[in-house]
Amino acid sequence: EKGGFPSFMDKEIHDQPQAVADTLRGRFGLDGRLQLSEMTIDETILKSVDKIVVIACGTAAYAGQVAKYAIEHWCRIPTEVELAHEFRYRDPVVTEKTLVVAISQSGETMDTVMAVRHAREQGAKVIAICNTFGSTIPRESDGVLYTHAGPEIAVASTKAFLSQVVACYLLGLYLAQLRGNKYNDEIQLILSELETIPGKIERILEGTKQQITDFAIRHKDEQSVLFLGRHVGYPVAMEGALKLKELAYIHAEGFAAGELKHGPIALIDEGQMVIIVVPSSRGRDSLHAKVLSNIQEVRARGANAVVIAEEGETEVEEFASEVFYVPETTTLLAPLLATVPLQIFAMELATAKDLDVDQPRNLAKSVTVE
Ligand code: M6R
Numbered sequence: 001e002k003g004g005f006p007s008f009m010d011k012e013i014h015d016q017p018q019a020v021a022d023t024l025r026g027r028f029g030l031d032g033r034l035q036l037s038e039m040t041i042d043e044t045i046l047k048s049v050d051k052i053v054v055i056a057c058g059t060a061a062y063a064g065q066v067a068k069y070a071i072e073h074w075c076r077i078p079t080e081v082e083l084a085h086e087f088r089y090r091d092p093v094v095t096e097k098t099l100v101v102a103i104s105q106s107g108e109t110m111d112t113v114m115a116v117r118h119a120r121e122q123g124a125k126v127i128a129i130c131n132t133f134g135s136t137i138p139r140e141s142d143g144v145l146y147t148h149a150g151p152e153i154a155v156a157s158t159k160a161f162l163s164q165v166v167a168c169y170l171l172g173l174y175l176a177q178l179r180g181n182k183y184n185d186e187i188q189l190i191l192s193e194l195e196t197i198p199g200k201i202e203r204i205l206e207g208t209k210q211q212i213t214d215f216a217i218r219h220k221d222e223q224s225v226l227f228l229g230r231h232v233g234y235p236v237a238m239e240g241a242l243k244l245k246e247l248a249y250i251h252a253e254g255f256a257a258g259e260l261k262h263g264p265i266a267l268i269d270e271g272q273m274v275i276i277v278v279p280s281s282r283g284r285d286s287l288h289a290k291v292l293s294n295i296q297e298v299r300a301r302g303a304n305a306v307v308i309a310e311e312g313e314t315e316v317e318e319f320a321s322e323v324f325y326v327p328e329t330t331t332l333l334a335p336l337l338a339t340v341p342l343q344i345f346a347m348e349l350a351t352a353k354d355l356d357v358d359q360p361r362n363l364a365k366s367v368t369v370e
Pocket of ligand 1: 057058105106112156157242365
């Protein structure tokens with residue numbers, strides 16, 4: 001059932017082009033407009049939404065953080081992301097005009113189930129983004145957008161994360177279409193860029209996986225790894241750190257690159273591994289330039305700077321001890337590509353340490369207790 005791969009995780013990483021394609025499939029009506037068939041919330045309600053709150057845990061919450069950047073940019077609806085267990089135990093401002101988006105691979109995470117109930121009690125409408133048909137969270141929500149990643153067996157989430165991110169983009173584009181924030185041709189442009197993603201993931205798996213594996217083997221005794229990213233690269237950095245903690249039991253932390261000088265830079269000394277996610281180079285904006293200067297800052301303090309950058313960004317080679325190239329895409333869609341090398345790195349490093357990558361210690365696939 002592992003499809004010839006040594007672990008479920010390895011198989012699921014390779015399933016990602018298909019998972020992304022399947023989550024995108026069948027979302028268009030005959031008129032070429034985006035349609036979300038399981039979206040059973042009334043259009044007039046969706047048009048009047050004045051705030052979105054995404055609730056989720058772990059990796060699903062990082063998908064939510066990517067969603068915040070996309071939804072606010074495309075729809076101009078204020079969007080917050082909150083860990084479900086925090087949301088549930090405070091007194092959040094939720095009204096009938098709040099749209100709560102609950103993201104969960106399993107649909108059974110008790111913290112998220114309780115947060116959904118908490119939101120609905122206060123009159124909010126809840127949309128579930130879920131990978132498990134008929135599970136508790138979609139059953140208890142007002143609408144659902146299923147991800148079509150297929151069953152995810154490995155404890156560490158990989159293909160479910162990418163398909164959650166895709167589902168969040170679809171939701172954002174749907175709301176933008178409905179509320180008239182974007183013209184149809186702009187939406188079509190983003191959708192056609194999304195259609196190129198499966199082939200680009202394939203290229204990472206074919207072209208870069210061996211380089212990452214060799215690198216992970218060389219670094220299997222690493223004690224601590226820091227991850228830096230800006231904008232949508234920030235949740236990618238946190239996801240990379242979570243994967244490394246879960247699988248390889250290595251201390252890892254993800255930071256917003258801009259936060260570096262506010263404290264974390266004190267952690268950097270000779271040889272500290274820092275993995276930096278460089279934003280899309282399209283347009284070469286100030287965001288891109290800022291991250292390049294972050295690489296130089298850590299490098300100047302002796303860090304072992306490892307960079308995830310787009311193909312063609314050869315200038316980073318001057319400052320980095322290793323560069324993993326990913327194909328080019330737009331800034332907002334970049335997490336669908338930049339995450340993949342980080343998943344492979346964590347898996348291969350854990351494998352080099354002879355650890356069980358499918359079933360890491362102390363963890364359950366679905367956390368059904370609060
Ligand atoms: O099933 P869910 O998406 O609700 O699970 C949420 C988290 O428990 C899950 O993403 C967890 O963080 C993974 N082990 C991450 O790899």
